[in-house]
Amino acid sequence: MGNSIYRFLCGLCAPSSSEHGLHGAHPAVAALGRDILSFQSTSQVPDELSRHVVSSKKAQANWYAISLLKLLVAWKKARPPPKTLEEAAAFVVQTLKNHQKADVEGLLSFYGLPHPNAAAGAPAAPPPPKPQGAKFELHTLPIDPKSVADGDTVNVYVDTADPRESGSVPREVQKAAAERAKARAAKNYQKADALQKIIVDAGYRPVPNARGEEVLAKKYRIRLRGIDAPESAMPYGKEAKEALLKLVQGKSLKVYVYDEDRYGRCVGDIYCDGVFVQEQMLKKGFAWHYTAYDQRPELAKWEKQAQTGRKGLWASSKPQKPWEWRKDKRNGTA
Structure with a gap:
């Protein structure tokens, strides 16, 4: 039995x-x-x-x-x-x-x-439909400060207990996570570190959930859809990163993923406590509307609002577009 x-x-x-x-x-x-x-x-x-x-x-x-x-x-x-x-x-x-x-x-x-x-079988409200064109939806664990790379890219982690993830965790990752927990309990940190490398190399990581308990999670790199923030070495690059960090730090996010870029990042819209993150980045003047890849009129409207109010990077008379800055850097003229 x-x-x-x-x-x-x-x-x-x-x-x-x-x-x-x-x-x-x-x-x-x-x-x-x-x-x-x-x-x-x-x-x-x-x-x-x-x-x-x-x-x-x-x-x-x-x-x-x-x-x-x-x-x-x-x-x-x-x-x-x-x-x-x-x-x-x-x-x-x-x-x-x-x-x-x-x-x-x-x-x-x-x-x-x-x-x-x-x-217990109580009727539950059906989940809201994904926006048109979205391929899938992610619900992340709380965002760590180190996860924000710049003003338009953030690394997120999704609990492998999530129904979307639970059936696809490699067996070797499950085994390494279980053995790592035992090694840490036995204070065998050298073995635990070696097992941690196996987990991380496979795209997973033990991270704390909202209750502070360590869980196994899958890593996703998210490129914010429709905006382009100043690069770190550009004027307002640091401010853009700090603005995004302020919006998402310590919070769980909802991410609608639409595509994957050439760097393997998921391109998606991010919501935090019901707030559309790209909207806030544009309105605060810490990102450009990336018209080459996204023609949504609301993004142009929010960018215009910041430009009119001379907020963020728009305080500069001629702010350089990040895609032009990257092109100049590739050509050695930056």
């Missing part, structure tokens, strides 16, 4: 298993499965669970054991068994419905499972 629930939670069931019919599970569900199996053999509660479960530390082992037993019993009766992240969360919520609400919500939060209201 223990192996059965473990295969369910960790997504390790063989494809030929007609009884379970599972072909993989979300990393958050896999983490729950590993901890459940570990508890069966060690009776140890995960170290950080106390930050999410309100029951006293002394009571947590009993609470976890009772929860495990109920999950095992419920799993035997489940027809069909849960497969998706939402189904797994609903399974936990329904099974533990008589437990203290804060404890159940804390357990879900600890493993990154959806909120119980959504998991």
Whole structure:
């Protein structure tokens, strides 16, 4: 029975298993499965669970054991068994419905499972449609100050627990992340650093989420669509970078990605707390409307407003266009 629930939670069931019919599970569900199996053999509660479960530390082992037993019993009766992240969360919520609400919500939060209201099958409002032409949407982790390269480029990280990412994390990255966590717990920092390099070279990185907990995330380089900010070595280059940093630092972003440029960056529109970032950069006078690649009239209007008000770079009588500056630099005439 223990192996059965473990295969369910960790997504390790063989494809030929007609009884379970599972072909993989979300990393958050896999983490729950590993901890459940570990508890069966060690009776140890995960170290950080106390930050999410309100029951006293002394009571947590009993609470976890009772929860495990109920999950095992419920799993035997489940027809069909849960497969998706939402189904797994609903399974936990329904099974533990008589437990203290804060404890159940804390357990879900600890493993990154959806909120119980959504998991319990409550109707949810459909997500707003992507803007026309957008290929996909990203929801980022909080932005670190070092992630802002200049006034029109920012590196963002997306939690691999996100449904868009969860099915595409390379197995070697998952393994390296798990081994790195163990190495850090054992204070073997040399090994942890070596594993960190494997993770980073693959385009991932352990970063803190909004609760300050370290999670595995995928890196995306975002080029702000429709604007061109002064380069770092140009007048107002430093100010443009600081303006963008002020808008996004410490905040989670919504990014609509439209294209990929020749440098491998995602070209997209960025929203922060409902604010359109490109609009603010143009209105503050820290970016040009990049008409060669984007003809949206609202961008031209916002640029004109800053120009009329002589804001930012428009305080200069003849500010140099960044694309012309780059061309001059390539030709050796900058």
